[in-house]
Amino acid sequence: MKEQFIVREVARLLIPFILLFGLYVIFHGEISPGGGFQGGVILASAFILYTLVYGAEGGQRVLSSDASDRLNSVGVLLFAGVGVATMVLGGAFLAYNELLPAQPAAGQVLGIVLVELGVGITVFAVMVTLFNEMIGAARR
């Protein structure tokens, strides 16, 4: 009983910081080591910690399986959507220069940030889905 209390209180303190750090890693992937994959996995680990502490029901209340199913595809759609947008704006698929034609380098940074965000969302949702399916099967 006492160990549960310690784990629960420490998790309550840590989870917001883990989420913040995950977002930091996604958005600072251009300047420091990091990027979409690492940040997505860190965000997923915050959710996994929450599920370990509050149980599968608690985890489903915070992020239901329906929501994570939909988030799976949002990231890939965002990535491909950036590619289609550059095609609509006149360039090749995934030519980020077209996003801001006046400043190509800024367009590249915008494209890279959007793409890394997409990758981060998909990796987060898929890692959460993998964990949920593994433990959901255990409940049967």
Added chain:
Amino acid sequence: MDLLGLYNYWVYIALMMIGFYAIIAKPNLVKKVIGLALFQTAAFLLYISIGMVDGGTAPIAWDPAVRYVNPLPHVLILTAIVVGVSTMAVALALVVAIHRAHGSVETTEIDRHDADDRE
């Protein structure tokens, strides 16, 4: 044959072979998956070591005069690591499905169960 320059590769090959032995020799399915993970990670190590440059630093631009390590293997292996964990997840899901169907994760017992069912 430069021993000091090549011994690293030999250690990486030894790690790969340890994982390879687990994949083909152990009858337990979970052990096979663990061997697969060992093998994959050692293969990544061999690949990353190809990009290493003496006196090079991490590939993040901060000073044009500094020598950087080769960033290209890093990119390829980053992709490969995440794809590797995805395939490992699918492999473990198959192990769970096999356990559900046959009641065991030892290939010897699965074969026996399968043969019994076919009779």
Added chain:
Amino acid sequence: MTALLIDVMLLLLLVIAAIAAISVRNLLAATMFLAIYSLLMALVWVHLQAVDVAFTEAAVGAGISTVLLVGTLVIVKSDEEPTSMIHWPSLAAVLVTGAALVYGTLDMPSFGDPAAPANQHVAPYYIERALADTGVPNFVTAVLASYRGYDTLFETAVIFTAGISLVLLLRAAAPRRRREKKP
């Protein structure tokens, strides 16, 4: 000198962790040795200046793989395996493969050689042009998201496919093919 010492020590610990992971019979202990192996591998990669890759391996290999394996062990519940003898034909195959690979490395350039062919053609182009072309200081992110963006798009699709295949394998039907043998 210290770099060589760190290198040798890390490699020795890696080999010990790998042999332990495949030898112990308790599967939970084997999973923990795999996690130790992944973390040591991340340290080796930091030593080789591959910081992005080390970050990913520490998060994914030591984190997610361990969680998935422990989740499987909760379901599968089989703790130990009965046989623990060496399987000689497999060992012979492994030794032959290892010898062939070692023979292949005799032609490789020395470890860390700046004049190696791998460091000659595309890599200097990326290192010189990445900051000017993309405005992003991290070369690995610039190559991953901009120069090789197609690869990353389809890799994300592969991750997505892994997610939905787990849903199809484990969520969909109740276990209707459980064949319990009546004694």
